[in-house]
Amino acid sequence: xKKVFAVIKVxxxxxxxHIGGAERFVIDLCHVQxxxxxxxxxxxxxxxxxxxxxxxxxxxxxxxxYGGGGVWKLWRVFIVLLKFDVIHIHSPHVxxxxxxxxxxxxxxxxxTRHGAAPLVNEKWVKLHRKAKHYINYITFVSQExxxxxxxxxxxxxxxxxxxxxxxxxxxxxxxxxxxxxLRIGSVGRMIPLKNQIGLLKAINLLNKQSQxxxxxxxxxxGECATALKVFHKENLPELDVSFNGMVSDRELIYSSFDxxxxxxxxxxxxxxxxxxxxxNIPVIATNVGGNPKLVINDKTGWLFEYDDDKxxxxxxxxxxxxxxxxxxxxxxxxxxxxxxxxxxxxAKKYAKLYEK
Numbered sequence: 001x002k003k004v005f006a007v008i009k010v011x012x013x014x015x016x017x018h019i020g021g022a023e024r025f026v027i028d029l030c031h032v033q034x035x036x037x038x039x040x041x042x043x044x045x046x047x048x049x050x051x052x053x054x055x056x057x058x059x060x061x062x063x064x065x066y067g068g069g070g071v072w073k074l075w076r077v078f079i080v081l082l083k084f085d086v087i088h089i090h091s092p093h094v095x096x097x098x099x100x101x102x103x104x105x106x107x108x109x110x111x112t113r114h115g116a117a118p119l120v121n122e123k124w125v126k127l128h129r130k131a132k133h134y135i136n137y138i139t140f141v142s143q144e145x146x147x148x149x150x151x152x153x154x155x156x157x158x159x160x161x162x163x164x165x166x167x168x169x170x171x172x173x174x175x176x177x178x179x180x181x182l183r184i185g186s187v188g189r190m191i192p193l194k195n196q197i198g199l200l201k202a203i204n205l206l207n208k209q210s211q212x213x214x215x216x217x218x219x220x221x222g223e224c225a226t227a228l229k230v231f232h233k234e235n236l237p238e239l240d241v242s243f244n245g246m247v248s249d250r251e252l253i254y255s256s257f258d259x260x261x262x263x264x265x266x267x268x269x270x271x272x273x274x275x276x277x278x279x280n281i282p283v284i285a286t287n288v289g290g291n292p293k294l295v296i297n298d299k300t301g302w303l304f305e306y307d308d309d310k311x312x313x314x315x316x317x318x319x320x321x322x323x324x325x326x327x328x329x330x331x332x333x334x335x336x337x338x339x340x341x342x343x344x345x346x347a348k349k350y351a352k353l354y355e356k
Contacts, residue, residue: 011084016046021271022114032347051248102134118148141269142290166343185257190222198263202312215240254279282329300333
């Protein structure tokens with residue numbers, strides 16, 4: 001008699017479905033997991049009208065949102081999670097929310113750290129000290145993320161694995177830039193950690209002629225948005241800058257610029273960088289976290305040290321002077337991501353954990 005295997009039901013739990021690299025990765029992962037025979041769903045602790053909820057629906061991924069707070073919310077989430085075989089937690093905030101009910105699950109529980117920050121605040125230290133007893137596997141998207149976490153929290157008795165983020169390889173239709181203007185993009189939450197103002201500071205170091213040959217598109221929002229706009233107004237009033245806010249349409253984002261700039265202080269394995277490179281866009285990024293694993297200097301992009309505005313300015317100037325480098329490095333970037341960071345590879349590695 002042929003043996004029938006039960007389909008594994010996986011609940012991916014995220015803090016919200018606002019625009020973000022980790023959230024996009026989860027949706028793409030679910031898309032591929034469905035094709036590979038797993039039954040995934042997304043459980044969001046945010047509101048039902050958040051931007052990426054629609055993306056789940058469009059891709060026929062079951063999604064449920066539980067906004068608000070309190071015991072009633074915790075109870076509702078608990079009842080829903082009882083229906084799944086695997087609970088896959090994608091943020092420390094979710095881990096904090098589920099902390100009280102984790103002991104009551106007789107299921108495989110996986111905790112993925114998408115960032116590289118070590119979480120040194122005492123509340124996070126206490127949370128991770130308690131929660132480790134209920135986690136079967138912890139995964140990281142970069143070796144630096146694993147090293148930082150283990151140094152701070154010492155989960156050495158929990159199986160720990162680095163699983164690279166991946167992306168759906170489906171380049172968008174590019175909108176050609178007019179003339180010789182270099183279109184620079186910045187994508188991400190506008191928070192101090194991302195340091196987007198470093199991009200404007202670097203452009204401010206260029207001469208007026210070079211400044212007239214670039215424009216900048218910011219995609220994202222957050223607490224630093226006002227500071228960026230003020231700096232632009234006071235220091236670079238003639239620079240062509242667009243603040244687009246939170247945008248979920250990847251076609252719109254990655255058709256809008258020729259080169260991506262990432263100025264972050266820390267990074268895991270940046271989904272924004274992976275997505276840009278998968279769209280033939282080379283990247284200028286800080287030499288931190290998982291960035292140098294993606295951005296190979298002078299091959300798939302350019303690296304500079306964090307907060308080194310002068311070096312960033314020099315890189316931008318070199319691209320203005322040699323525009324052909326954009327096309328050449330963009331092709332290498334696409335090939336590199338296609339071979340090494342497909343979402344299918346990520347999905348298969350997680351599947352092995354689900355089945356154990």
